[in-house]
Amino acid sequence: MLRIVLMIVxxxxxxxxxxxxGKNDGLSGAFTGSEGLNLFANxxxxxxxxxxxxxxxxxGILFFVLVIIMRFQ
Numbered sequence: 001m002l003r004i005v006l007m008i009v010x011x012x013x014x015x016x017x018x019x020x021x022g023k024n025d026g027l028s029g030a031f032t033g034s035e036g037l038n039l040f041a042n043x044x045x046x047x048x049x050x051x052x053x054x055x056x057x058x059x060g061i062l063f064f065v066l067v068i069i070m071r072f073q
Contacts, residue, residue, distance in 0.1 A: 002070055002073070005066065006063070006067070009062055013056065016055055020049070020052055
């Protein structure tokens, strides 16, 4: 039962991660020296982006808790 819940949580985490919008030019921009690339910029998320970001964090924490519980079971 716990394995099925872990599978569902892991799929949800992958989907939520893919739904997030990019906040910079990405890895290719870091290697090509894209101008204006600031990895430590304070970017405010609003609306649906903030909800998806918070939900991703919650599902990620749930994933790690389930993995730890399965390890000691």
